[in-house]
Amino acid sequence: MPLRLYAHPFSSYCQKVLIALYENATDFEYRHLEDAGAGEELEALWPLRRFPVLVDDGRTILETSTIVEHLELHHPGPVRLIPADPDAAVEARMLDRIFDNYVMGSMQKPVLDSLRPEADRDSYGVAEARAMLHKAYAWLDARLADHEWAAGDFGLADCAAAPALFYADWVEQIPDALANLRAYRARLLARPSVARAVDEARPYRGYFPLGAPERD
Ligand SMILES: N[C@@H](CCC(=O)N[C@@H](CS)C(=O)NCC(=O)O)C(=O)O
Numbered sequence: 303m304p305l306r307l308y309a310h311p312f313s314s315y316c317q318k319v320l321i322a323l324y325e326n327a328t329d330f331e332y333r334h335l336e337d338a339g340a341g342e343e344l345e346a347l348w349p350l351r352r353f354p355v356l357v358d359d360g361r362t363i364l365e366t367s368t369i370v371e372h373l374e375l376h377h378p379g380p381v382r383l384i385p386a387d388p389d390a391a392v393e394a395r396m397l398d399r400i401f402d403n404y405v406m407g408s409m410q411k412p413v414l415d416s417l418r419p420e421a422d423r424d425s426y427g428v429a430e431a432r433a434m435l436h437k438a439y440a441w442l443d444a445r446l447a448d449h450e451w452a453a454g455d456f457g458l459a460d461c462a463a464a465p466a467l468f469y470a471d472w473v474e475q476i477p478d479a480l481a482n483l484r485a486y487r488a489r490l491l492a493r494p495s496v497a498r499a500v501d502e503a504r505p506y507r508g509y510f511p512l513g514a515p516e517r518d
Contacts, residue, residue, distance in 0.1 A: 305330035305377070308344045309354040312506035314406060314465035316354040317499040318366045319373075321461045324495035326379025367398050370458050383457045390454050397452040397459035404438040405466040407431075409473050416511045435474045439483055446482035456493070464490040468500065472515055491518065 307323070307330050309316035323330055333340050335353060347362050348355050356363040356372065363372045374383040385391045411431035415423050445452075452459035467476070467487045476484050490496050500518065507514040 303359050306333055306357040307354055308333045308335060308340060310335040311502040312509055313353060314469050315366050317465035318461045319354050319369050320499045321464055321495045322370045322373055322383055324498050325381040328377050328379060370461060385454050394453040394457055394459050398462045401459060401462035401466045404434055405470050408434040409466060409470040412473050413511060432474050435470055439476055439480055443480040443483040446486045464496045473512060
């Protein structure tokens with residue numbers, strides 16, 4: 303029975319898992335969330351309706367970081383998604399958390415806020431999120447001075463970084479001065495697995511509520 307992934311191509315967290323699957327050419331059934339009945343199936347699996355969700359032989363795996371861990375454990379391929387060395391794995395997981403919590407999370411705040419009715423918007427929270435992005439950018443730029451990928455070879459943390467930085471740059475452009483981070487984002491976009499995820503999401507750019515820029 304192939305893996306089944308409930309996902310939408312435009313979703314940043316779905317892209318994180320799609321990149322991991324594409325890296326190792328892992329076979330899976332793509333349950334596109336715009337297809338009839340897919341939303342109901344997702345809700346039956348995970349009432350919180352967060353996506354993506356992976357189903358492997360009747361087992362439901364939630365949360366992107368653990369989905370990538372599951373892929374490495376049960377469906378490994380030539381690209382190691384989690385380093386074999388436990389200490390290096392801690393570093394990879396640390397960077398994964400940083401990208402999810404402080405880049406992806408801060409990017410999502412202004413996006414989701416713009417979808418709220420005007421009266422319910424949270425301008426203070428949005429300003430905080432934008433400031434957080436700049437702090438995260440500066441920290442990452444310094445780290446990337448001597449790292450080609452986020453933590454060792456390409457893996458989990460880069461799967462998280464690619465969609466996070468892709469969309470974060472649309473929300474709050476990475477300053478020119480942060481050349482290491484800008485170059486890392488470009489390196490990620492040049493990676494075939496990432497380019498594929500970005501291309502598959504292209505038809506949905508009109509969904510971006512802040513207006514997708516004319517680049518990338
Ligand atoms: N921590 C979750 C986050 C997943 C998440 O927030 N996914 C977004 C799509 S990018 C979602 O489900 N949005 C639907 C919603 O917020 O109702 C993970 O890593 O899987």
